[in-house]
Amino acid sequence: MNTGKNRQFRLASRPVGDITPNNFEYREEPIPSPSDGEVLVRNIYLSLDPTNRIWMSDRPQYMPPVAIGQVMRGGGIGVVEESKHPNFHPGDLVSGLLGWQDYALALGNTGNGISKLPSPLPCPLTAFVGPLGATGITAYCGFLDIGQPQAGETVVVSAAAGAVGSVVGQIAKIKNCRVVGITSSDEKCRWLLEELGFDDAINYKTANLETALAQSCPDGIDIYFDNVGGAILDAVLTKINLHARIPLCGLISAYNATEPVPGPYNYSQILMQRAKIQGFIILDYLPRFPEAMQELGQWLNQGKIKYKLEIVEGLENAPSAILKLFDGNKIGKLAVKVADEPV
Numbered sequence: 001m002n003t004g005k006n007r008q009f010r011l012a013s014r015p016v017g018d019i020t021p022n023n024f025e026y027r028e029e030p031i032p033s034p035s036d037g038e039v040l041v042r043n044i045y046l047s048l049d050p051t052n053r054i055w056m057s058d059r060p061q062y063m064p065p066v067a068i069g070q071v072m073r074g075g076g077i078g079v080v081e082e083s084k085h086p087n088f089h090p091g092d093l094v095s096g097l098l099g100w101q102d103y104a105l106a107l108g109n110t111g112n113g114i115s116k117l118p119s120p121l122p123c124p125l126t127a128f129v130g131p132l133g134a135t136g137i138t139a140y141c142g143f144l145d146i147g148q149p150q151a152g153e154t155v156v157v158s159a160a161a162g163a164v165g166s167v168v169g170q171i172a173k174i175k176n177c178r179v180v181g182i183t184s185s186d187e188k189c190r191w192l193l194e195e196l197g198f199d200d201a202i203n204y205k206t207a208n209l210e211t212a213l214a215q216s217c218p219d220g221i222d223i224y225f226d227n228v229g230g231a232i233l234d235a236v237l238t239k240i241n242l243h244a245r246i247p248l249c250g251l252i253s254a255y256n257a258t259e260p261v262p263g264p265y266n267y268s269q270i271l272m273q274r275a276k277i278q279g280f281i282i283l284d285y286l287p288r289f290p291e292a293m294q295e296l297g298q299w300l301n302q303g304k305i306k307y308k309l310e311i312v313e314g315l316e317n318a319p320s321a322i323l324k325l326f327d328g329n330k331i332g333k334l335a336v337k338v339a340d341e342p343v
């Protein structure tokens with residue numbers, strides 16, 4: 001809906017501990033006009049991601065923090081409304097760091113650039129928020145490149161019912177691995193087992209994790225795709241095999257920490273098992289995005305990858321919706337619907 005104004009959420013203060021809606025300031029600005037080389041995009045879906053919490057802080061990180069007073073940074077999908085760039089035309093669907101607002105001014109190629117989605121779309125637009133978006137590509141690149149899965153190996157993934165974890169587990173099944181997911185509720189465990197084809201799922205809120213891992217992984221753990229760090233990483237380290245690989249994707253258990261977080265107690269197992277732990281940021285893999293999207297798209301169309309989106313209606317609800325990433329109160333990929341999809 002064109003309201004004639006550009007609703008925005010700007011960063012008002014840096015969170016101390018959990019994010020609160022007061023960390024954002026609501027503003028209404030005029031809809032901007034593109035200058036030469038720029039494109040005006042109307043946002044449709046705003047992706048809510050754990051990294052938003054990192055960007056809100058001023059701790060050392062992989063991109064500049066969002067400045068106080070700046071429009072909150074966020075990935076999204078939108079439609080071009082007006083273009084002064086030769087490669088973009090009104091009606092084009094694009095993705096990029098569009099921000100927490102109705103309208104974004106984007107550069108066509110560099111800086112806060114946008115990328116065109118394929119036309120015609122090979123699948124529903126929502127797939128580009130989910131498995132064909134940044135989180136699916138993160139799963140694909142981190143798991144395949146650092147995990148180096150071999151058929152028959154045992155793979156464990158944490159935050160397994162989330163955007164990245166659910167895709168990691170399904171790719172691991174495609175690669176003929178045994179897959180065990182760790183997540184926070186029986187409902188999420190059922191989704192992993194009954195719909196996504198995981199071999200086992202552990203509710204870390206109710207199980208003794210070390211005991212449950214020993215039962216679920218009788219041959220030990222060859223790959224641990226770490227989305228959370230903390231106590232879950234520590235428990236997994238007690239079960240890793242010789243030459244295990246640990247793609248370190250995220251540390252969400254520490255993002256709201258107000259005190260320094262100690263390293264894993266069982267760190268010695270990295271040495272004893274000659275394991276490899278490697279952090280990565282999806283931006284490292286930009287050249288592989290087309291390959292990842294193509295293969296993920298094929299798996300999606302073959303029904304080998306399934307996904308669930310938790311879509312919160314309305315930009316106005318973004319500041320409260322983001323809390324769902326940290327209280328675990330959602331299944332699959334979290335996003336906000338800012339405007340209707342074009343017909």
Ligand SMILES: NC(=O)c1ccc[n+]([C@@H]2O[C@H](COP(=O)([O-])OP(=O)(O)OC[C@H]3O[C@@H](n4cnc5c(N)ncnc54)[C@H](OP(=O)(O)O)[C@@H]3O)[C@@H](O)[C@H]2O)c1
Nearest residue numbers: 050159162163164183184227250251252253280281282328
């Ligand atoms: N390296 C990269 O380039 C890259 C790219 C994308 C994402 N990531 C990272 O990957 C991880 C997953 O991201 P996502 O987008 O897929 O998010 P997500 O899994 O869809 O949502 C976050 C999930 O984290 C779990 N969680 C929250 N607080 C936790 C805690 N204290 N301890 C354990 N688990 C907790 C919850 O799942 P449960 O219900 O299972 O607890 C929650 O649903 C995050 O750490 C994120 O920062 C990294």
